[in-house]
Amino acid sequence: MTLKRYIILLLGSGLLLLVAIQWWLTYQAAEAMSLRLQTRLAEEVSSQVNDKVRQFFDVPRQVVSLNVAQVRQGVIDPRDPEALVRNFLLQLEQQPLLTFLSTGTPEGEYFAASRPPLGEDRSLRILQASIANHRVMSLYRVDERNRPGQLIDAGNDNYDARLRPWFVTAQMMGRMSWYPVYRYAINDPADDYSAMGLGMSAPLYGADDQFVGVITADVSIVQLSRWLAEVMERSGGVAFITEPDGKLLANSTPDPVYFLSRDETRRISLWESDSPLLRELGELLERQADPEQGRILHQIGNERYLVDWVSYSLRDGPTLRIVQAIPQSQFMAPMLDLLRQLLLVAAGILLLGMILITLISIWVTRPLVALSRWASRLGRGDWTYRPDIRTPVKEVSQLSQALGQMAHRMERQTQDLEQQVATRTAELEQANQELSRLSRTDALTGLANRRCLDEVLAREWARTRRFAQPLSLLMLDIDWFKAYNDQHGHPAGDHCMQVLADVLRQHTQRATDLAARYGGEEFAVVCSGLDHARALGLAEEIRGMLEQRALPHESSPLGVITVSIGVATLNMGDTRSPGQLIEAADLALYRAKAAGRNRVVSVENKHVAH
Template sequence: MKRRKALGNVIGVLLLGLLVTLVAELIDRQRQESLRHQQAAGQLQRLSAELEQTLGALMPLADPLAARLAADPQLPEEELRALTEPLLDRHRRLVNIAISRGLRIVHVNPLAGNEAVLGMDFGLRPEMMEGVRRAVARRGNSLAGPLPLLQSGRLGVIVRTPFFAGGADPRSGELLGLISTVIDLQGLLEDSGLYDPELPFALALRGREGLGERGEVFFGDPELFHEADLQREIVLPDGRWMIAAQLKRAQGYPPQRALWLRGGGALLTLGLLALVLFDGRPARGPQWSESMRKVPLRGFLSRRLLMLLLPIIAVQGWLSYQAALSAAEQFQKQLASEIGLRVHDKVAEFFEVPRRVLSFNAEQARLGLLDVAQPEALVGNFLLQLRQQSLLTFLSLGTAEGEYHAASRPPRGEDRALRMLQARQGDGRAMLLYRVDDANRRGSLISRGNAHFDARLRPWFRAARASGSMVWYPAYRYAIDDESGAYDAMGIGMAAPLYGRSGEFLGVLTADVALLQLSQLLADITRHTGGVAFLAEANGDLLATSSREPVYLLRGTRSIRIKASASDNPLVRTSGQAIAEQGSTEGRTFRELDGERYLVDWGSYALPDGPTLTIGVALPQRQFIAPTSGLLRNVTLVALAVLLLSLLGAVLLSNWIAQPLGTLSRWALRLGNGDWSGEKPVDSRVLEVGMLGDALAMMARRLERHTEELRQQVEARTAELERANRELLHLSSTDGLTGLANRRVFDATLAREWGRARRARQPLALLMLDIDFFKRYNDRYGHLAGDDCLRKVAATLQAGTRRAGDLAARYGGEEFAVIASDLDAAGALALAESIRAAVMAQAIAHADSPLGVVTVSMGVALLVPEDDNSPEILIKLADQALYQAKSQGRNRVEEALGNLAGQAQEVG
């Protein structure tokens, strides 16, 4: 029996020594890692500052040349070369200096190897125009890029320096041209030390055109931004880049330190073992048998400490773990919302392309600028537009005879060059696919497709004919049937009928986007989240998924759509089933899949004048609970350290320390109950008692600090969500251009005021106003000036409607409306007249108006609502009065006043 007890003591001491050594080494490793982190942060800061300084020094390099060109923009070629040569000599990383007159490059130095740059027009290079616009808007130097350089394909940054008419005064005068100073990016980074192989970390940079974290990664591994130990902003003259660094794990913990710590732990274990073996020998004497019935102080204190500390540590650890889980779940929900918003923005941008392009071409057709009788020139125009719209797949015309003429970008295959597609009666309606040259002229025949393609049978043609106006058509499979399968995909878009000057039907215009490109956009957004995003129609039919699963099946010539709830991807399928079960247009829920928990978040997006789509996002929880697992590990290690120190104290303590230990135990209980007040109650001269007290105090500080950090994080997240909700509410009720209430708010307010006026038997006034000759204003001054004019009229309208019952709103285009309650006829007319006069008093120049300034025409309607009528009558009356004001000369106010029954009958 005594031998087994002695053996148990030996094993216990050996385990204790092992655990103490492991904890000591872990703490030392953390300290060494923190030191490495601090040193790396300092080095990264120095590298960033050097790169900022280098870029800053390059910015004004071409300023003297810009001043010279502003004074004499027609310098000959020889003098331009003489002026640019010294600039090239001043910095070895300069690739070339290019000078443009207007937006076309007329000089480049050196010319050898840069011939592709000469003659380039910035206006035909959308990827470069952003930097050009920023430089012109700043009227000073702007940094563009990184961009692939035309001559080498290597990445470079470009300093744009515009010069203007007016000589030395850069704030006046029109744009004469730009100086583009091109710098090799790799060389720039090498000079800044970012290519040094001896760096203790791996680096990555992102931020094209100074967009910071929203820009593309142009240097290093993109994964570093998800696993970075350090991140820092590089401040540019007109933007910023982001740099991420990950410490190289090969430079880890020094093995010599581990050897010293383990040797010290072994010596400590041997000393404790000798103490236990010596102290465990039984005392000789008459009282020995009685003393055997007593519990040794070591065992007594060990048991008591375990009984006191284990519940405290367990409760605190569990509470901390649960709080961390809750914070991780909140963060997951917020990230899902943010990804949902990003998907929403990308989807809105994606579907805006066909609407905008089709509107432009429909307007061209209305003005007689599109000639259906010349299909080659028509398709050439379409090809030019496709070069500017990378998301657009088709821009086409189906004629009244069923012929088809289209410009297209294949959605599949490696050959993504633009093509011309034609199906003409003279060719038996066979679909022919041609290449096109850089001048948008038809080239060689690539292949044949559908043997009998009749445009009149296509969904987009039928949708436009049935609607009689611009309309979205449902997703459909392309019927090109080309030999290479480059058009084996689905698309969606808008179509509009075309009519001649005599009203005869000419055909249908369509702008189409392939859903494969939308899937690519979704995949880019969710690439590093471990989840999926998908887009579906209201009935659940899939349009696109980030995981690239098929969204339709072929059964002969028929295409069968796949619903989200039946997708081949298990996560999309589970998410689709969850959305179908909830039956709501937006929501959030958790689902289990293969033993893993996912957050499913969805919302709706209504296409303008089109169908409502569902945007779904599913994210795994594992990526968000990793920090929580680390917290649980740290709490466990701290608990083990406290327990080990307590057991070590129990071995070395004597009877007279029992009371201090009891005091410490009671203090620990208070800490476990969340009472952080008060200092350590015992200041014992015994080292072990002091260590135990210090350990408890350290645990209390850590737990208190962690609890406070969690509270602050929750408060910060809550504040961010509230601010986002307020911004979303403001955006949903405000017209983005003028700042007035939008059409939705106008309709809701009119319905509410109509009901209130009907119950109170009080009159309700509606003012409709339209800017006179606004199309002429746009044609003369441009759409930017037109937008500015709309904002000025809106500001005048806002200033003139200050009563609590007034609402000024943008009704549509250049048309505005004012709802005025509790006004009689005289008051409504007076309000309208004051607004008309205020707009005219602004004296906004309008050369194509008879009065030479911008004016408005206004219609006023005033009714006392009846139970059997609706607000539409008031709108029609005000619109009739507006029409009367415009037909009688404009810049005037006309009224439509009277009783409801009479006016309603008149309107009918």
């Protein structure tokens, strides 16, 4: 029997036993636990989402009811806007889900406390649009006494509360009612209110039954989506709310539920969503016999989802459909207990297998040890040693014969190997030379890098002092490069620097010239033996050629990519060091930037060319 058959028979038996046990345990535990957990987790998430949604929509009703009662009882007076807004702010602090708590007067004036739905600053604001202020929407920060503080900005310049959907709905219905989703008309420059919302509004009547305005409590659907995402984060699923016509009211994914522009306001339906998952769920719900309530397992892509939906009718408002979809992979978390059991079983099997393998290896490897010793002596050049190896394993016996046949060829092969080593050594030296070249080259532009620049500048500085020759240095910086990079992206920025590098290569053809990337968008040119006037001329040629390339740059006053250049020259008798020469050229570059960019400036004589 061959060695291969020995190993396959022994190790295969152990592996088969291990796989069979693992499969049996996994199947039994997965079948029982998955069936229990699928329904339990779905019910928990569904109950949590439905309860939270009901609580969410109860907030506007509670707040509007409270304020209607307070106005009716004379506790608050809509004709005292300052006291009214302070009361609103206190309520808004206690209700973090609310976006607006506001009132409109019979004359169309508007007074509100608000929490911006967008932007980084979510602190409370006071909004007013009064006749005295020509109906201009004014946004204020809230001071320590809950009064208008700093004026943040002005929004809509002709705001009339009577034209807003919440005011119209309250007057039309004559009682507390939900009004449809609408776009906020604040029109603030920061776009912190560029969103849509819905809520409840009600007409206000004083103690004398006189109509004194309309009260509204509003929630941004951005806030509702944000809140849904927080609720669904732990489950790893998605949730969304739709109106009867299929328009999305909120969802837990980053996909938008509406589109806003200066001239267009458009709600997005479930079937128009950017999310393939939401579109697939919409089609699934369309096919259900009971669209009001249900639960189903459905395959979407490579994942199975447990989909749960229920209809919820807002009191005095529309009927909403709340949908959750949880991936089946979320049900497998309790399988960790099963994995621990499998790990213990596998450890026991592996321990038994290792004992068997060790015993077998001792028996199998005895002749292999002898072969190893023989091979070691052959490696030391001892071709005369030949042990007597007896083994029933066919492959080991063949190996022994092969080693004997190989022994007489070892010396010749060793010589060949030495020749190959010599060849590879030469190749390695060549590769090291290439690595040295690459270490001195900028990968993006192909020009010399900062390290190479410093070495060449130091060498040319020493040559200048020894042979009394001039040494000029040009420092270049691409104008408005950050704005260009931010607008067009890094690939375009890289291309811009490569274009400048190509221009520099065309103007540094002398053996003593060196063009290098100094760092970022800064470049440098070392011109040994070039006096100051010629250096200025070279700089102007570089500047002009880059400008002629006409790379578009919308953020530049010139409309194209340009470069500013500072020139410094070390003449005979000049004692400045290489570092001081760089500082002089850099100072000239700074002055070129300060003077308006796209020019050549020299510190020595304040020369400016553009």
